[in-house]
Amino acid sequence: MRRVGLILLSICAATPLHSQWQVTADAGAAHLRQTGIPESNALAMGASVDVLGERAALRSRLLASRAPNERWTGQGVLLASIVGPNATGPNWELSGAFSAFGQTNASSTTSAEGMARLRLGGTTLGGAIGGGVGALSDVSGTHVLYSGQASTWRTFAVDQIVADASFVGTVGPDAGGGSFADGTRYVDLSVSWRRDHRGIELGATAGARAAFNAATSGGWGQVNVAAWLAPNLALVAAAGRSLEDVPRGVPRTQYVSLGLRIAARSHTSVLDARPATSAPKTVVTRAGVVLRIDGASRVELMADFTDWAVVECERSGGEWRLERVVPPGLHRIAIRIDGGEWTAPPGLPRATDDLGGVVGLITVP
Amino acid sequence: MITRAATAVALVASLARVASAQDTLLLPGDRDASAELARIVSAARDAGLPVDPILGKVSYGVVVVHAPPQRIVAAARALAARLEIARDALAPRPTPGDIATGADALEFGATKAELRAVRTASGDQPVSTPLGVLAQLVASGVNAKRAAQIVTDLIKRHASTAQLVALGADVNADVASGAQATAALDTRLRGLTAVLAPPGGVALDAPGISATTPKKKP
Numbered sequence: 001m002r003r004v005g006l007i008l009l010s011i012c013a014a015t016p017l018h019s020q021w022q023v024t025a026d027a028g029a030a031h032l033r034q035t036g037i038p039e040s041n042a043l044a045m046g047a048s049v050d051v052l053g054e055r056a057a058l059r060s061r062l063l064a065s066r067a068p069n070e071r072w073t074g075q076g077v078l079l080a081s082i083v084g085p086n087a088t089g090p091n092w093e094l095s096g097a098f099s100a101f102g103q104t105n106a107s108s109t110t111s112a113e114g115m116a117r118l119r120l121g122g123t124t125l126g127g128a129i130g131g132g133v134g135a136l137s138d139v140s141g142t143h144v145l146y147s148g149q150a151s152t153w154r155t156f157a158v159d160q161i162v163a164d165a166s167f168v169g170t171v172g173p174d175a176g177g178g179s180f181a182d183g184t185r186y187v188d189l190s191v192s193w194r195r196d197h198r199g200i201e202l203g204a205t206a207g208a209r210a211a212f213n214a215a216t217s218g219g220w221g222q223v224n225v226a227a228w229l230a231p232n233l234a235l236v237a238a239a240g241r242s243l244e245d246v247p248r249g250v251p252r253t254q255y256v257s258l259g260l261r262i263a264a265r266s267h268t269s270v271l272d273a274r275p276a277t278s279a280p281k282t283v284v285t286r287a288g289v290v291l292r293i294d295g296a297s298r299v300e301l302m303a304d305f306t307d308w309a310v311v312e313c314e315r316s317g318g319e320w321r322l323e324r325v326v327p328p329g330l331h332r333i334a335i336r337i338d339g340g341e342w343t344a345p346p347g348l349p350r351a352t353d354d355l356g357g358v359v360g361l362i363t364v365p
Numbered sequence: 366m367i368t369r370a371a372t373a374v375a376l377v378a379s380l381a382r383v384a385s386a387q388d389t390l391l392l393p394g395d396r397d398a399s400a401e402l403a404r405i406v407s408a409a410r411d412a413g414l415p416v417d418p419i420l421g422k423v424s425y426g427v428v429v430v431h432a433p434p435q436r437i438v439a440a441a442r443a444l445a446a447r448l449e450i451a452r453d454a455l456a457p458r459p460t461p462g463d464i465a466t467g468a469d470a471l472e473f474g475a476t477k478a479e480l481r482a483v484r485t486a487s488g489d490q491p492v493s494t495p496l497g498v499l500a501q502l503v504a505s506g507v508n509a510k511r512a513a514q515i516v517t518d519l520i521k522r523h524a525s526t527a528q529l530v531a532l533g534a535d536v537n538a539d540v541a542s543g544a545q546a547t548a549a550l551d552t553r554l555r556g557l558t559a560v561l562a563p564p565g566g567v568a569l570d571a572p573g574i575s576a577t578t579p580k581k582k583p
Contacts, residue, residue, distance in 0.1 A: 126523075155525075302428075302429065304421055304425070307421075307424060308421075308424050308425050308428045308429050309428075327462075328462070328493065328494065329462050329465070329466055329493045329494070329497055330465075330466045330469050330470075330493070330496070330497030330500055330501070332425075334429070342429070347534075349501055349504040349505040349506075350504070351473060351504040353440075353472065354439075354440045354443060354472065355422075355425065355426045355430045355432045355436060355437065355440050356430055356432065357425065357426075357429055357430040361473075361497075361500060361501050361504050362501070362534075363494060363497030363498050363500075363501055363529075363530050363533055364497075364530070365494050365526040365527055365529075365530045
């Protein structure tokens with residue numbers, strides 16, 4: 001296999017206050033199908049290294065597969081990004097990517113791109129728009145790459161959804177060896193979903209391509225799951241259908257894979273993930289208080305938002321409720337059950353203040 | 366209970382009138398302590414600090430704890446000092462709610478530097494929610510410095526207020542179930558940070574990686 005080369009990009013990054021890093025290695029088997037090529041089973045290996053700083057990130061991926069006929073395929077991608085200083089509000093982002101794809105007895109493809117984006121919003125809801133330019137080198141010569149991208153994302157408790165639209169085009173040397181001529185152009189639309197909860201990572205993507213000039217239209221999709229059996233070991237499975245990735249030189253592929261992942265940093269495993277908790281015993285919202293207390297015949301409450309007047313809660317099934325406007329912020333609450341001692345409501349941290357009183361603390365957003 | 370409720374209502378009403386007329390005793394039965402409290406409240410108001418927290422503390426001390434008057438005066442004086450520290454830490458333009466919650470966080474173990482870190486991370490956004498979560502975590506047993514690092518890091522990763530509050534509630538529930546506070550925080554944090562962007566919100570995903578069979582030379 002031709003050696004896959006990687007060039008380390010030197011980046012100027014702000015000193016990270018809380019850097020995060022992760023190294024993973026995957027090994028497993030894959031069943032592959034490519035148009036015009038016989039189906040085959042292959043041994044697949046992968047590795048990733050991510051270093052995430054406060055304003056900069058470096059991500060790398062390596063993947064290699066070995067088919068039974070001793071034919072190897074290797075691919076690598078290196079991404080570096082840096083963002084502006086704004087903690088909130090619009091923010092710029094500059095990124096660079098280098099990729100290489102090589103295979104036994106075949107020419108290799110390398111590409112390099114630079115992209116600039118404007119990011120708006122935050123992690124919960126946000127978007128970005130930008131464009132880039134680069135170069136792609138393959139057996140037919142060197143091509144100019146240009147691209148545009150618009151993305152939007154939304155994060156829920158443990159789910160994240162990303163919608164993406166991108167435009168990719170190439171300009172390559174014409175058949176006569178003279179000036180550059182139009183090459184491939186296509187537009188991709190995709191939606192991705194990701195969840196990481198209680199030791200299980202799930203992901204799915206669906207997309208469609210409208211192609212012009214020398215490219216093929218069609219749809220693609222993939223699903224993947226990683227089950228963390230131990231803090232540093234996961235069982236991973238994936239299946240999907242991908243179209244040509246022109247900037248990377250990767251052809252259209254259908255695949256099913258199964259393997260193991262080893263991670264340097266621990267992840268919550270399915271075994272030590274906290275079981276689905278029963279509904280919280282004390283819930284305080286802007287509309288009032290709900291308490292789950294079994295075996296009580298009377299529940300009284302006082303709090304800063306009652307001006308420390310004692311109020312009686314109303315029973316509603318297995319719950320005790322108080323309808324009261326509660327302003328956002330930190331609040332102190334105490335309850336008394338069946339005329340007993342005043343104490344913090346169940347599930348809230350007990351705080352003893354400088355007057356010797358014991359209350360529960362709760363923050364209302 | 367009726368007597369207590371009536372006392373609370375009457376006390377709050379009298380405390381509210383302090384702002385305009387300082388002839389009402391804040392601590393019924395102790396004129397000297399009441400006068401001292403009135404001076405504390407007046408000084409805080411003149412300094413531009415919110416006085417509702419002080420009045421609430423007095424009400425709490427009288428109605429709930431039945432603390433001795435001098436102890437209530439000491440608590441009110443200490444709270445006024447914390448309010449000033451919180452306002453200074455949360456400058457340049459903290460809201461009254463920010464100042465009050467900051468004073469609460471100081472009471473439960475946070476430091477001025479940690480309040481300042483939360484302000485810096487939040488920009489000009491209100492900070493009462495992250496400070497409230499900070500106070501909750503510290504009250505749950507999490508080391509104050511660690512709790513402040515977590516809260517500021519989550520703010521920089523654009524965690525929503527709902528996510529911050531949910532983290533605090535989950536840690537509280539785990540501690541109530543017997544977990545160590547710091548371990549509970551670490552476990553809950555992994556789940557939350559898995560769906561948050563890195564600080565600064567850098568983009569994800571290296572596209573286009575797949576295992577393929579060889580492409581033949583033309």
